[in-house]
Each structure stands twice: as structure tokens, then as C-alpha cells.
Amino acid sequence: LHAAEDVRNRLFDELPACARWAADRGGESAKGLRERILRTFRNAVDQNRLPDRGQLQALEQERLTEAQRLEVKLLQLFELARQLEKELERDQVARPEELDRLAQLTREASAGLDEMASLVRDYAVQLDRRAANESAHPQPSLWRDIRDAARCPLLPAGLRSDLCRWLEQFAEMMNASWWQDYEERQAGRKAPTEKDYVERLGFRRGMWSAFWAIQTLSLAARDSVSINELWDRWYRAWREATRDHPAAGSSESGFVPVEESVLELGRMLRGEWLTKRLQVERAVRSASEDIRVRRAQLRRADRLARTLHPCDAVKLAGDDRPTPALAAFEQSELLLLQAERYLDDFWADWYQTAVEECLTAVDRLQVPQWQKRRRELASRLAGRRTAKVDVQGGPVRFGTKQRVEARLNVVPDGDLPKGLAAVWLNWDTDTGVVLEHAGRRSLRLGFADSSGARPSVGFALRKVRFDPSRCPFTFEADAHVLFRGHSWPPPKGTKAVRIEPCRPKGTVLAYRALNVPYGAVRVAGLDxxxxxxxxxxxxxxxxxxxxxxxxxxxxxxxxxxxxxxxxxxxxxxxxxxxxxxxxxxxxxxxxxxxxxxxxxxxxxxxxxxxxxxxxxxxxxxxxxxxxxxxxxxxxxxxxxxxxxxxxxxxxxxxxxxxxxxxxxxxxxxxxxxxxxxxxxxxxxxxxxxxxxxxxxxxxxxxxxxxxxxxxxxxxxxxxxxxxxxxxxxxxxxxxxxxxxxxxxxxxxxxDPRPFAVRSLQTGKMYTAPLGQTCSHLPLGQYEVRFGPFQRQVTIAGGETLALELDNRGLKLLGPALKYRTATSVNGVMFGCREFHEDRRTKRAELVFSLMPQDLYSGFLVRPAEVCFRVRPLDQSGSEPPSMTVRERADETVPTWEVTIEDWPRGAGAEVQVYWKPVITPADTRAILLSELRQPQQVAIPIDATRQLTLSLSRVGDGRSSAVAIEIRPAQPAGLVPRDRDFFEHLANLRLRLARPDASAPLNLPFSRELIESEETVIYRFPALPEGVRSDELVLWVTSWHSLRTDAARLNKPLRLPRPDE
The missing domain is CATH 3.40.50.410 (von Willebrand factor, type A domain)
Incomplete structure (x- = not known):
């Protein structure tokens, strides 16, 4: 009996969800089977019965697809559930010979559930394989099959996850317009008929949904509602809706009754199923002695009435109607248990109405043994008031950090029962900010605190993805509380916390150096x-x-x-x-x-x-x-x-x-x-x-x-x-x-003779015809020779040195400088080749080059260090703008592209540049990056007599392929005045990464961000060389004072006119 009740409860729990899945299934492939199923059930209902198992097995003998086999198996399980429930309603103690039949039904139902789960799993595996084979060109029918299978409640979680991933992938590949074109092509293959119009009215879909609703209702409705009456009521409503408009596909008059009938079935189903569910979930609670005695008396009388002759039963039990009395007794008990549950979860006005309805129903049943319990619950109801939970928190500012903590206070209002609550945050995903948080947090509510402090919970938030172009902006997050199985919404119009993801405004310098281990030489001209x-x-x-x-x-x-x-x-x-x-x-x-x-x-x-x-x-x-x-x-x-x-x-x-x-x-x-x-x-x-x-x-x-x-x-x-x-x-x-x-x-x-390029370090000779390029030359110094002419060049990596042969010799083909300095610096000219302004994006783009003054014999080496200071004219004392510096490849002379953000409209530029042919030594010892897990202090010179102490620490997510270092002044503000010169020293501080045993640093791209409001500089090295771990590297720190010392610079800043001039 225990095993049969367990299987019965399992069927009653899983079959309604499976019926909802079967009612929602789409596709044309199952239409023929559906018509046969509906016809079979309609004929059986006309005979005041449901189809027997033989008729369902006849359906199973047909050649069915996996999806159709699932529906037939589901119908068989419904029939088994009805038979099992009918057997359990009998008194098995009085008729022990029926235990064999009950055991047989229990085994068949359990095996049927397992077979149903196996069919669902096999069907999902086949769809997964089809999706893998047809992933390049998925068809709409496959997408619908996967969608329907993913809705099945018996599907294992792993397979459902795999099918959902296919749905997401196929949805991107099949957009709405493609789907519409496909449906139109499918519909255009034949002329519409009356059947098509009825199909469009929703008759078949409504009939199929009502069919499964009646199947579910049959599990709960045994005596109160007739299944045949429900079916006939819906059938008559459909006939009346379609009689006047048999082919009016565009008319809405025939559509409403069909939908209303289905909704009516749903309301009946909800009421009957709720009663059945409450009966199944009813727990045994302690009761007074008279309640236990009365229950035993009623059950004994009910058994006697079921097993003996009515006259004998009345004589033995002393009650001529034991079955209705037992039903009233049990219903009163069930109503009082439900009322007590509503009182425990008293948090909304609806619960008061529900408790009152339960107590009123107990009064109507008039069971004396339960009146005392009814009065106790009525007294509790009079003293209860609606409870609310409010979650409050201050603003959360990320600033320069990627990870912050949001602390929320949970403030209950009213009588709150004791329990463990789950709290989590939720916000609008259209904000453009992707935050990672730890999910739900647990919190004890309803327990007294000796300190009187409010219960609070903290959330660690980390920015995963963020669009800084939307700054400045903030967004608000709601706090959701799940307590005693219910979601407690926040008070209307309130938000728990305001989140400020934007960082304070800073200026960024990004430098992209050429890191190519070879160069090229090209000699133009004729022999x-x-x-x-x-x-x-x-x-x-x-x-x-x-x-x-x-x-x-x-x-x-x-x-x-x-x-x-x-x-x-x-x-x-x-x-x-x-x-x-x-x-x-x-x-x-x-x-x-x-x-x-x-x-x-x-x-x-x-x-x-x-x-x-x-x-x-x-x-x-x-x-x-x-x-x-x-x-x-x-x-x-x-x-x-x-x-x-x-x-x-x-x-x-x-x-x-x-x-x-x-x-x-x-x-x-x-x-x-x-x-x-x-x-x-x-x-x-x-x-x-x-x-x-x-x-x-x-x-x-x-x-x-x-x-x-x-x-x-x-x-x-x-x-x-x-x-x-x-x-x-x-x-x-x-x-x-x-x-x-x-x-x-x-x-x-x-034919033109080749020119020769000879390495001065190794003596290796390279040749190429005139007009062509001698490429992939390793770094170093070379001698270029053609006939009687020769000159020395240096390959620093990434450049293409273009020379021209004329009667005087080998001439360096330098670019034309639109603006240049009036005098040279150590035989080198500096100039601007291009100056453009994009007024839509407020961005200025400049191209600078260094050129030797003598193009025939001048010897120019690409600077190992360069620093540009570009500011709008008449704004030389303002905060430096954000800019990106890139070394341009395949150039003859050292060339840089400088992009500046937020450029004033139509403004000219003032340019100062510092460059050095060699790397400036570090001012401090080499610091291992592994040491920066804790802040390290270093002292750097800011002039000949003063020093500045800085605190360096590593920030970011700790990835070994990228490095981010935060720099802050460690000295009090009074020791070094926070003027423009101070921020210039802070901004132009240079950090480099090197191997511990190397004499020169790695040539890596980097970016530097100066945030003056927080006196912070953040250095980022976005990509390390392949095979190099960050913990294996050391950090070199060089001050701006050391960088400027002995550096070549322009005698006067280069002034550029308006870009449109």
C-alpha cells in the first residue's frame, strides 16, 4: 500500500506538467496522430467511458516517431494513474485479494514512468546529434523540435542545457525575416481551404489544449465534476462558435468562445486540482483525544459501510451515513491546516481573505470536534497585521576599483515569523554594465538581537564588462527577499541601492611600440x-x-x-x-x-x-x-x-x-x-x-x-x-x-644591378634588385652599397628604410613635413606631417616624424624613449588630454601617430617632445611583481634636492598574461604641494617590465591613466610575451626628473595652426 501510494503521488505530481508540455507542442508531424487520438477519445466519451488500455495499445502499434511515442506513452500513464487511484479508494484491508491487482498496477505505473523518462532522454539525444550534424544550416523544423523537447519536465538537466545552447545558437542564425519568408513559402504551396481557416481560428490548438486539460482534471475530479460533462460543454461551445463562420479566417467572433471555453476548463482544473493536491500534501498533526477517537469511529463506520450489508453496517456503527461524515471531518481538518499555514505566512492582504474563507467553510461543515481549533485560529487572525520587509542601502561607488562591497540593511515591518531568508540583487540589464556578484545571501529573520542592530547582508560586486562611453551615469538595483517560500517585494517606488560604476575622470596615455625583430631596406631609382x-x-x-x-x-x-x-x-x-x-x-x-x-x-x-x-x-x-x-x-x-x-x-x-x-x-x-x-x-x-x-x-x-x-x-x-x-x-x-x-x-x-646590404656585426650580405625591398633584416647596423655609393643605416625593427639612387649617392627618402621646427636638434629635424580633426568624435589625429638634416649622409637611430606633450593652443596650463601614441611601421624615419580625445573644436596645437637614443636607468631597485601583492614603497627624485615617496600595488584580476599597477603618493599632502608640477611628475613616471637577469626592459605596449581627483596613476601592460609569466618579471621605476635629464628636446615648442587652415 505504501509503494502504491508513493507511485500514485509521483504520477499525480509529474503528469500535469507533462500534460502542459504535450498541449504546448507544435509542429505538423504529429497532426495525424492528434486527430486519431481526439477521435478515439470523442467516441469513448460519447459512450460515457474513457478509452481502455487496449485502444491505447492499438495506437502504440502504429509507426510513430519518437515525439509521437512520447504522447501515446503519456496517455497510457494517465490511464494507469486513474486505475491506481480507483484501487486505492477501496478498503484494501477488507479485500486482500485485490492487493495483487494493486501491486501489478504499481509495477506497471513505475515502469511506465521510467520508460517515459527513457523515451524523453533518447529523443533529446537524437535531437542533440541532429543539431550537431545540421549546425551549419539548421532548419526551422529542427528548431521547433528542440524547443518542444526542452519544455518536457522529464528531461535531464544536462540534456536540457545542451538543447538550450542549440536554441540560442540557431536563434542567432535564423532571424525573424528569414522565418517569415519561410512560413510564407510554405503557405504558398497550396491554396487555402476551409480546413486552413478553421486551423487559423485556433480550433485544433484549442481542442488539443482542452483535451490535455481534461486528462489532468480526471486525476482530481472523481465525484464533484463529470469528465463527460466538461468535454460536452467545450464541444458544444466550439460547434456554436464555428457554425456561423465556417471559413471566416479573419473573423474574431468564432475565436473568443473557443478561448473562453478553454479558460473555463482551466479554472475548473485549478479548483479541483488544488483540492487534490492539498489532500496529497496533508500532514499528520497532533490532535486532542476526542478528535482521534472521532476519526477512528468515522473510519470504522466507513469501512463497515463499504464491506457489509447496509443493515448490518448501521447496526454495528450506529451511523446511517458514515462516508459523508468522514468526508466532512477530513475536509474540516484540511481547511484548518491550510488556515494555519496562511497565518504563518501572513505577509499580504490576500492571506487574511484566505484564512477567513477557510474558517467560514469549517463553520458550514459543522464538525463539533474542530470548533475549538477554529476559535483559536480566529483569535490569532484578529491579532495579526500585514508584515513587510524593506531593504535599505547606501550608494555604492566603484571609483578606481573593480571590486566593491554593497552592504544592505533588512528592515522588517510588522509581526514577522522566524526563518531563514534569501536576499539577492537585481537590476536592469540594459544599463550596459555587467556585474558579477555572489548570488543569494542567507539572513536570519524574526530572531531577537541583544545589540538591537538591524540584520544586514553584504554583496561583493565586481565589474566584468563596462561601457565607459555612457559615463557619467548611475543605475539602481532592487533587493529581492525570499522568505518562507514567498517573494517579498520591496515597497512600491523604492530602490535598495544606487550603483555608480563610472570611475572619476582621468587622462590616459596609451603607447604602442613596434616590437618587430626585423626590418627592411628598399633602394629606388635606375641603374x-x-x-x-x-x-x-x-x-x-x-x-x-x-x-x-x-x-x-x-x-x-x-x-x-x-x-x-x-x-x-x-x-x-x-x-x-x-x-x-x-x-x-x-x-x-x-x-x-x-x-x-x-x-x-x-x-x-x-x-x-x-x-x-x-x-x-x-x-x-x-x-x-x-x-x-x-x-x-x-x-x-x-x-x-x-x-x-x-x-x-x-x-x-x-x-x-x-x-x-x-x-x-x-x-x-x-x-x-x-x-x-x-x-x-x-x-x-x-x-x-x-x-x-x-x-x-x-x-x-x-x-x-x-x-x-x-x-x-x-x-x-x-x-x-x-x-x-x-x-x-x-x-x-x-x-x-x-x-x-x-x-x-x-x-x-x-638589367639593373642589385644593391647590397651588409651587416656590420656579422658580415652577412643581402642583395635585392633596384626598386625592390631587401626584407627580414635582423636588428643591427648595416652598410648599403650600390656601385660607388654607400651609406650606413640602423635597423631598429619594423621600419622600411627607403633610399633613392641619384648622381650624388644614396638619398634617404624622408616624408614631407607640413610643419617643422626652424632649427635642428643635434642634426635632427622634428615636424608634423598630418593634423586632422574629427569634429563629430572630438578627436584630433597627428603624425610626427624625426628626420636627419642631411638626407645623404645623416645617421638617425629611432629613439629608445620618446615623450610627447600636445596641448591645445592657449591651454598650456590645463590638465593634459588623453592620447594614444603608436609607432608607425614600414616608415623610413621614426614616425608616431598621436590620437587625442576631447579636442577643442578648431583649436591649434602646441607640441613639445623629448627623446633619447638609449633607455634611462631605473631610479630604484628592481621590484619583483610577486612582491606587489602587498603595497611597496619607493622613493624617486623630483628635482636635485627633493624626493617623492610612492606606494605601488598590483591591481586587477591577477591574470598572468596582463599586469596592472596602481601608484599613489605615500607622503602626506603637506610635504609636496599638489600643483601642476606635482601631477606632471606623477603622470610622466615611467614603469617598465624586464626579466630579472636582463640588461634592457621588454618592449611592451602600455597605458597610463592619471586620476587627479584621487591622486592615482594606473599603469597597464595588456599583453605579455608568449610563454612569459608575470611573476617571473621585475619592475623598473624611472622618474620624470631622470627621463628629462640629458634628453633631446625642442628649443621652442612647435605651434600648429588650426586644422582647417
């Missing part, structure tokens, strides 16, 4: 070295190549393309120069008698010296000039007029080419490219060779760098050996070219 081509026009050049054209034709075509390519090269400065010298094109000696023969096809004049001696047949056809349109035309015309004819005065032509270039005073280096297919035939005694070597020696002494390239064009091995020896003797380069290789050889010779 302006002049080129003189020497072409062999001897008779042997007329020999054909294997692929068709002659040697001469092939060489002329390659030269023509080479000239076109040189003329088309991009240029940043002067045009490259080129010229042409030819030999052997006008005269030759016959092999028979060595007599000279002049080329009859030559259209130009042949000098007598050439006509008499073919060894004098060499000529500077086109002098070296810039490759403009006229020069290109002359070269083209000469190439068209030439033809192979004579001998090979190779050495004389080379000598004349050297002479023509060395006579040019404006040429310090040049290139001579000789194209020949044979060795010299005009220097049998070596006299020309000796003179040529003497000429080269003189040019070397004159610092003339004229390079010679000998190209042996289709030469045999013997000729190649002779030409290679000649090149070696003259300090030239020799290459062999076939018909197809000639163009490639000339391109290699005429």
Missing part, C-alpha cells in the same frame, strides 16, 4: 650606368646560323630589341644613356694580294685612312646619350644601314670606346659590351694591346669604373680561348653566346 655597345661588322659575321639568319642579322635584331627594352624601363629620375660603336663595316683586305677594297654598298663617306688601311675601320656611330626618342631613332637607323664587310680591328675599337667614355667628365662608371665572332686581326705586334692596358691603368687611378664585357658570338673553342685570355688580361668578363643565347646574355648585362 644609370651608361652602356656603349661595340658591334663586329667583319665579313665573318655574314655566315649563316643553323636556324636560318646570318650571325650579323641575328646580332642586329638582338641589339634592336635591347635598345627598345632599355628605353622602356621605368624611371624615377634621369633616362639611361646608351650608344653604338661599329668596326669592319666599310673596308677590307683581299686574301690574294692584301689590297684594300671599299664596301660599295656603304652610303656614307669612307675616310681615306679607312680606305687605305682596313685596320682603321672603327667608328663611334652613335655617341652615348640619353635614350630618348631621337637617340632611339638614330640607333635604329644605324643598325639598318650596317652590313658585314671588313676585317676585325677589335682592340682598336675597344680602345676607342674606352677613350670616348673617359673623356666624359660627368661619367664615373660605364659599361662596354663588345659583340664579336673572332679575334683581333690588326695587332700583330701587340702594340695596341699594350696601349690599351696603359689606358685602363690611368682610368683606374682617375676612379673611372668602366666595365668591359666580351661576348664571343658563335665562336669555336680556339677563338674562345684567345678571347678569354684577352678578357683576363684586360680585367674584363667573357661569355660565349650562340644564336639563341645572345639576347639573354645582353639582358643579363643591361
Amino acid at each position: 644609370l650606368r651608361p652602356i656603349l655597345f661595340v658591334l663586329d661588322c667583319s665579313y665573318s659575321m655574314d655566315k649563316p646560323l643553323p636556324d636560318g639568319p646570318t650571325r650579323f642579322e641575328s646580332a642586329v635584331e638582338v641589339l634592336r630589341k635591347t635598345f627598345e627594352s632599355l628605353a622602356a624601363q621605368p624611371r624615377l629620375g634621369p633616362v639611361r644613356e646608351a650608344g653604338l660603336m661599329v668596326f669592319g663595316h666599310r673596308s677590307r683586305k683581299l686574301k690574294t694580294d692584301n689590297s684594300p677594297v671599299v664596301n660599295s654598298h656603304w652610303e656614307g663617306k669612307v675616310p681615306d685612312a679607312v680606305a687605305k688601311d682596313p685596320c682603321n675601320d672603327y667608328e663611334l656611330a652613335v655617341p652615348v646619350r640619353p635614350l630618348g626618342p631621337q637617340q632611339s631613332q638614330r640607333l635604329h637607323e644605324w643598325l639598318q644601314s650596317l652590313q658585314p664587310w671588313g676585317n676585325t680591328p677589335l682592340l682598336a675599337a675597344i680602345r676607342d670606346a674606352y677613350r670616348s667614355l673617359s673623356e666624359r667628365a660627368d661619367i664615373s662608371e660605364a659599361l662596354v659590351v663588345v659583340i664579336t665572332d673572332g679575334q683581333d686581326t690588326c695587332d700583330p705586334d701587340g702594340q695596341i694591346r699594350r696601349r690599351l692596358k696603359q689606358m685602363l691603368a690611368r682610368q683606374h687611378r682617375m676612379h673611372k669604373r668602366i666595365e668591359l664585357l666580351l661576348v664571343g658570338f658563335t665562336v669555336d673553342e680556339e677563338t674562345a680561348t684567345v678571347l678569354r685570355a684577352l678578357a683576363s688580361e684586360l680585367g674584363a668578363k667573357f661569355v660565349v653566346a650562340t644564336g639563341a643565347d645572345l639576347g639573354r646574355r645582353l639582358r643579363e648585362a643591361t
Whole structure:
């Protein structure tokens, strides 16, 4: 019996919540099953009965989805609950043979509950897997299924949490417009029918909800209300509502009766279920002897009436109506117990009405044994008054702290019963402030305190997320009290505490340094070295190549393309120069008698010296000039007029080419490219060779760098050996070219030469073509070289040093300074490149640069320390504005972007800057960050004679990847006057982090905030290097006095006009 009552109570507790879930379920997939279920129950109700278990099992045999199986199983559990309750209403002592049936129903009900829970769990697991598989493109049907499953009360907490996370994720992916479009597309697939209009009236939804309401009501209503009558009442109301408007989808007249009938069912359900619940929850309390005797008498008479013949029962019990008398006795007891509960929780006016109603009902039942208890409760009611609880607290100010405590006093008003209360804070989430607090706090109420102090509770509040752009603002929080199972709201129009999350106004300096372990060098310009081509026009050049054209034709075509390519090269400065010298094109000696023969096809004049001696047949056809349109035309015309004819005065032509270039005073280096297919035939005694070597020696002494390239064009091995020896003797380069290789050889010779970057520390050499960048250079000093020009540079990290090649050397390509200082400081110019103002955001943006005064040889190293002081004009004595300083990457000269907040509209600027090439040593010992868990005091100089003692402590959440340090003066205010100079020393104090054994600090971004109202500076290092823990680092403290000492600074502040000027 105990097990059966336990299972019955479990069914009565869980089935109503499951019925609410089934009534709220959406989706089209279960519509067919719902129609069959409603039809089955309607037919059974017409026969004045409910469907038996066989009919429900027939429904279960169909092919159902997991969700449909849950609904059928729920109906079976309702049927088991009704049968179990019917069995328990009987007197089991009189009929012991029915215990077997009761035990069978108990086992089936318990197994059914477990199976229901298992089905819910399996269904939720399947939905979780579907959600994981379809997370990229979730469908609305999946979202509805997950929503319905999450509402089921039998769902385990872990699975419900997983499904809710999917709901949140899918809700973000499917916005309202997408959902509306989907529903419209679904609805547009077929024309609406009368069935659709009825569906839109809410008939099916209302019918389904009423069905489950009646199922729940059947657990409580046994004698007072007929289930069939409730069903018929609702059914008739629906027929009357839809009879006049069968297809009027837009009419509201047919919708109201349906809803009203469902609401009526809900009211009936509440009244009947409350009675049933009170019966189940009724506790056994002590009673007087006469109450116990009367209860025993009534129960004995009731058992006799149920088991014996009525005449015998009356004779034995002495009562002809024992069952109603027992019911009245038990109802009176229940009403008095409920009235006592209401009196204990007497905190609102509603409780007085409830107690009076209970006592009036006891009077109507007229049970003498309970009248004494009724009078006691009536006396207590007359002496009670409504109790209230007020929670009061002062304002909570965060200031510069992230964590504060809110202390609240709980003030009860009226007679308050004893108990343990839970107190918590609640505020509007639209404030933009996310606070973390410890949740609920426990508090004892109703107990006397010897000190007379009010009960209070404290809450630790920590700012998690905060939008400072909304400052200044405050918001208010309510205090909620949960006491004796009820929520005690605060008095109307009052708030428990006012929270001020904003910090006092401060000025912020944020510095973002470049922390890149490499840099780059780029050299712009062209290889302006002049080129003189020497072409062999001897008779042997007329020999054909294997692929068709002659040697001469092939060489002329390659030269023509080479000239076109040189003329088309991009240029940043002067045009490259080129010229042409030819030999052997006008005269030759016959092999028979060595007599000279002049080329009859030559259209130009042949000098007598050439006509008499073919060894004098060499000529500077086109002098070296810039490759403009006229020069290109002359070269083209000469190439068209030439033809192979004579001998090979190779050495004389080379000598004349050297002479023509060395006579040019404006040429310090040049290139001579000789194209020949044979060795010299005009220097049998070596006299020309000796003179040529003497000429080269003189040019070397004159610092003339004229390079010679000998190209042996289709030469045999013997000729190649002779030409290679000649090149070696003259300090030239020799290459062999076939018909197809000639163009490639000339391109290699005429393409821009690479510039070289050599590390002065390691000697490693890096090269890159002109116009391109030599990147990923480690930090250090380098020598940049191109031809005869060279200069030293320093790579500090993150920069791209841009140099330009011109006739004077390698020039530093510095930016244009819009405003600059009139004089240099140690050979360095400071200026402003950009000055913009955004009047909408009240923000000014400036770009500053340091440049060497001499762009060709000036040596500039990025400062290791820099301090900017930028203030609006005519406000030099005011509080410094908040600004952010960022070192700009990929610049040639040190450049900083400065962004200033709250800039006065249209104001000019006054700029002062301090910089140092090296790090200033710390004024104090290195302090381990682990020591700052407790405040540490340090003394720093503020001038030559005075010192300032500061208190340093670590603040923040203690994360090892970030560091925040708070600085306050430790000396009394009278020792150091709090003037502008004092706050300047406090604000410009520099903190650095370093490894304990390092000689230099870490180059980290930081921010400094000065709050003058609290005489506080907060330094923040937002990100430490990867793999470095904060407890492993030490802190260096450097005063503003030490930073200014020996620092370079502007002689006069730089004044900038209005940005719009």
C-alpha cells in the first residue's frame, strides 16, 4: 500500500506538467496522430467511458516517431494513474485479494514512468546529434523540435542545457525575416481551404489544449465534476462558435468562445486540482483525544459501510451515513491546516481573505470536534497585521576599483515569523554594465538581537564588462527577499541601492611600440650606368646560323630589341644613356694580294685612312646619350644601314670606346659590351694591346669604373680561348653566346644591378634588385652599397628604410613635413606631417616624424624613449588630454601617430617632445611583481634636492598574461604641494617590465591613466610575451626628473595652426 501510494503521488505530481508540455507542442508531424487520438477519445466519451488500455495499445502499434511515442506513452500513464487511484479508494484491508491487482498496477505505473523518462532522454539525444550534424544550416523544423523537447519536465538537466545552447545558437542564425519568408513559402504551396481557416481560428490548438486539460482534471475530479460533462460543454461551445463562420479566417467572433471555453476548463482544473493536491500534501498533526477517537469511529463506520450489508453496517456503527461524515471531518481538518499555514505566512492582504474563507467553510461543515481549533485560529487572525520587509542601502561607488562591497540593511515591518531568508540583487540589464556578484545571501529573520542592530547582508560586486562611453551615469538595483517560500517585494517606488560604476575622470596615455625583430631596406631609382655597345661588322659575321639568319642579322635584331627594352624601363629620375660603336663595316683586305677594297654598298663617306688601311675601320656611330626618342631613332637607323664587310680591328675599337667614355667628365662608371665572332686581326705586334692596358691603368687611378664585357658570338673553342685570355688580361668578363643565347646574355648585362646590404656585426650580405625591398633584416647596423655609393643605416625593427639612387649617392627618402621646427636638434629635424580633426568624435589625429638634416649622409637611430606633450593652443596650463601614441611601421624615419580625445573644436596645437637614443636607468631597485601583492614603497627624485615617496600595488584580476599597477603618493599632502608640477611628475613616471637577469626592459605596449581627483596613476601592460609569466618579471621605476635629464628636446615648442587652415 505504501509503494502504491508513493507511485500514485509521483504520477499525480509529474503528469500535469507533462500534460502542459504535450498541449504546448507544435509542429505538423504529429497532426495525424492528434486527430486519431481526439477521435478515439470523442467516441469513448460519447459512450460515457474513457478509452481502455487496449485502444491505447492499438495506437502504440502504429509507426510513430519518437515525439509521437512520447504522447501515446503519456496517455497510457494517465490511464494507469486513474486505475491506481480507483484501487486505492477501496478498503484494501477488507479485500486482500485485490492487493495483487494493486501491486501489478504499481509495477506497471513505475515502469511506465521510467520508460517515459527513457523515451524523453533518447529523443533529446537524437535531437542533440541532429543539431550537431545540421549546425551549419539548421532548419526551422529542427528548431521547433528542440524547443518542444526542452519544455518536457522529464528531461535531464544536462540534456536540457545542451538543447538550450542549440536554441540560442540557431536563434542567432535564423532571424525573424528569414522565418517569415519561410512560413510564407510554405503557405504558398497550396491554396487555402476551409480546413486552413478553421486551423487559423485556433480550433485544433484549442481542442488539443482542452483535451490535455481534461486528462489532468480526471486525476482530481472523481465525484464533484463529470469528465463527460466538461468535454460536452467545450464541444458544444466550439460547434456554436464555428457554425456561423465556417471559413471566416479573419473573423474574431468564432475565436473568443473557443478561448473562453478553454479558460473555463482551466479554472475548473485549478479548483479541483488544488483540492487534490492539498489532500496529497496533508500532514499528520497532533490532535486532542476526542478528535482521534472521532476519526477512528468515522473510519470504522466507513469501512463497515463499504464491506457489509447496509443493515448490518448501521447496526454495528450506529451511523446511517458514515462516508459523508468522514468526508466532512477530513475536509474540516484540511481547511484548518491550510488556515494555519496562511497565518504563518501572513505577509499580504490576500492571506487574511484566505484564512477567513477557510474558517467560514469549517463553520458550514459543522464538525463539533474542530470548533475549538477554529476559535483559536480566529483569535490569532484578529491579532495579526500585514508584515513587510524593506531593504535599505547606501550608494555604492566603484571609483578606481573593480571590486566593491554593497552592504544592505533588512528592515522588517510588522509581526514577522522566524526563518531563514534569501536576499539577492537585481537590476536592469540594459544599463550596459555587467556585474558579477555572489548570488543569494542567507539572513536570519524574526530572531531577537541583544545589540538591537538591524540584520544586514553584504554583496561583493565586481565589474566584468563596462561601457565607459555612457559615463557619467548611475543605475539602481532592487533587493529581492525570499522568505518562507514567498517573494517579498520591496515597497512600491523604492530602490535598495544606487550603483555608480563610472570611475572619476582621468587622462590616459596609451603607447604602442613596434616590437618587430626585423626590418627592411628598399633602394629606388635606375641603374644609370651608361652602356656603349661595340658591334663586329667583319665579313665573318655574314655566315649563316643553323636556324636560318646570318650571325650579323641575328646580332642586329638582338641589339634592336635591347635598345627598345632599355628605353622602356621605368624611371624615377634621369633616362639611361646608351650608344653604338661599329668596326669592319666599310673596308677590307683581299686574301690574294692584301689590297684594300671599299664596301660599295656603304652610303656614307669612307675616310681615306679607312680606305687605305682596313685596320682603321672603327667608328663611334652613335655617341652615348640619353635614350630618348631621337637617340632611339638614330640607333635604329644605324643598325639598318650596317652590313658585314671588313676585317676585325677589335682592340682598336675597344680602345676607342674606352677613350670616348673617359673623356666624359660627368661619367664615373660605364659599361662596354663588345659583340664579336673572332679575334683581333690588326695587332700583330701587340702594340695596341699594350696601349690599351696603359689606358685602363690611368682610368683606374682617375676612379673611372668602366666595365668591359666580351661576348664571343658563335665562336669555336680556339677563338674562345684567345678571347678569354684577352678578357683576363684586360680585367674584363667573357661569355660565349650562340644564336639563341645572345639576347639573354645582353639582358643579363643591361638589367639593373642589385644593391647590397651588409651587416656590420656579422658580415652577412643581402642583395635585392633596384626598386625592390631587401626584407627580414635582423636588428643591427648595416652598410648599403650600390656601385660607388654607400651609406650606413640602423635597423631598429619594423621600419622600411627607403633610399633613392641619384648622381650624388644614396638619398634617404624622408616624408614631407607640413610643419617643422626652424632649427635642428643635434642634426635632427622634428615636424608634423598630418593634423586632422574629427569634429563629430572630438578627436584630433597627428603624425610626427624625426628626420636627419642631411638626407645623404645623416645617421638617425629611432629613439629608445620618446615623450610627447600636445596641448591645445592657449591651454598650456590645463590638465593634459588623453592620447594614444603608436609607432608607425614600414616608415623610413621614426614616425608616431598621436590620437587625442576631447579636442577643442578648431583649436591649434602646441607640441613639445623629448627623446633619447638609449633607455634611462631605473631610479630604484628592481621590484619583483610577486612582491606587489602587498603595497611597496619607493622613493624617486623630483628635482636635485627633493624626493617623492610612492606606494605601488598590483591591481586587477591577477591574470598572468596582463599586469596592472596602481601608484599613489605615500607622503602626506603637506610635504609636496599638489600643483601642476606635482601631477606632471606623477603622470610622466615611467614603469617598465624586464626579466630579472636582463640588461634592457621588454618592449611592451602600455597605458597610463592619471586620476587627479584621487591622486592615482594606473599603469597597464595588456599583453605579455608568449610563454612569459608575470611573476617571473621585475619592475623598473624611472622618474620624470631622470627621463628629462640629458634628453633631446625642442628649443621652442612647435605651434600648429588650426586644422582647417
